[in-house]
Amino acid sequence: MVDLVQATLHGDRRALARLLTYVENEREGVEQSLAALFPHTGHAWVIGVTGAPGTGKSSLVNALAKAFRRRGQTVAIVAVDPTSPFSGGAIMGDRIRMRDLAGDKGVFIRSMATRGSLGGLARATRDVIRVLDAAGFDVIFVETVGAGQSEVDIVRTAQTTIVVEAPGFGDDVQAIKAGILEIADVLVVNKADRPGAENTVRALKAMLEMGHPAAREQLTRHHGQLVSVELSSNGGELWIPPVVKTVAPEDQGIDDLVAALESHRHHLIEARALTGLERQHIEIELYDRLEAALMARLLKAIPGDVLSDVIRRIQARELDPQSAVNTILEQA
């Protein structure tokens, strides 16, 4: 494992791939590897990309990866599919990507699908990003299907978040949810050669005007008890998410999008917000990890038949769930 860490730090791609597999499988000893890599992290620009299925996220990320490569930056792509533990979705997207970006040593692609719990996936994604960061990638894209919790998880790891929409999804006002707008730093209307693109842009802008500052504030509260730094604590000046039109497979609008992303990064630096953002991410991570560790410890501490006995008594309506929790905690 020590060799693997050293090789990863020195740019060995096969070592990196193996280490990531160990991270995903929570292989024994991987904690030490992550600890050894940790001092080398904090340099990558992590960009989250989310949006509904069918908006063309994967080809957008491809086009962005090529644009950043042209600028001489190395790129890693983490494709997370939290909705499907088994479908070929992630793998399919990967094959298309492989064909497109194959042979470029400055690009590294990794797909992750749900195995254990959603919480487990979020934790694993965070660790995978960290390994890629330590491995020296300049830009790390984290792409995920727009799906409630996974969007929130993206905000928890990314410095810049892109929300992708496409024309035709917006024929119902409901279809663009305020919940998605809240997390966007940059909005993209992809497939902008389709009819209705202008309508989608207009709808997004209208919703931004309506909801944005309040939304930010709410999102901060959303993150849980530990969070003390505000997402919007970027030195006073508010960032208004720009709306960029793209046609990813034709590279249309990609330069504008890169400019918008860099402008957001600039804004974070100018506003001295990066440190606060990182602190917030660390707080949330610590909270998640503590929760998981506490639960693991408890399950070890109490005999298995205590739990099954309690469940039996709840089902028999002899004991209500909260009283059961109190009883178990007294015994632990």
Add this chain to the structure above:
Amino acid sequence: MVDLVQATLHGDRRALARLLTYVENEREGVEQSLAALFPHTGHAWVIGVTGAPGTGKSSLVNALAKAFRRRGQTVAIVAVDPTSPFSGGAIMGDRIRMRDLAGDKGVFIRSMATRGSLGGLARATRDVIRVLDAAGFDVIFVETVGAGQSEVDIVRTAQTTIVVEAPGFGDDVQAIKAGILEIADVLVVNKADRPGAENTVRALKAMLEMGHPAAREQLTRHHGQLVSVELSSNGGELWIPPVVKTVAPEDQGIDDLVAALESHRHHLIEARALTGLERQHIEIELYDRLEAALMARLLKAIPGDVLSDVIRRIQARELDPQSAVNTILEQA
């Protein structure tokens, strides 16, 4: 609070509404009320309804509520919007509903939006369902936007889950995610008077054939460590989700849908699966509650400056997150 519980059990709607508000706000003493109500639960048929925005979930639930009312059953509707902590979405849907179902004492409607964390919303929803169950409603609909975690949460409370699609969302293969199919007991293609309805039905059936049995198995693993009973442990015979076409505002297909729902309920009873399902729901709930309680206890036990000091050291790369967790747990 004791009076409120008694009044709720005796069908007092205003007492019920007040009690639900207390539950949502986690008002002091509400635990005892929930404990007192608990022996009266376990009789309602909880039906989850999920699907993407714009598929017409709310009008579908309205039409279903009216259909069940015609059959003489009382109906409660819980509308959960996990994507938006502030938007008027839930409330808007509510107004439409109110107009439609107003004046019927056999229908009770409750909207819930995110306030604290997503986990908090799931817990509150579970408690709200339980109160409505104890209050004697025959059928309880839990309606939520199709959004990753919230779908999973629905499966964790409902006996029967409806997944709603609409034509035009399926122009991309990706648009119907296997992850959504996995949780469906009954599939609905709503807005079936729109062009493309037959295509959507065909696509759904094809995906069901491809993925279903494997999907079920995977979903069970998805639920976390405590789960010992399998979702598909319904006595051998596999339930194949039927696909029903509806046009909710015109009551088209609603009788077919009610028949499909009742057939699923019948299947669960015949296969003696209801007890196993309930046991599984209780296991998951116990796990969630233990996690929350452990975390609350820990945060009380450690001084606040320990946490902020640890976070500072992580940010300085002096300490990695997992070692930090180990350190904190040693001190607690």
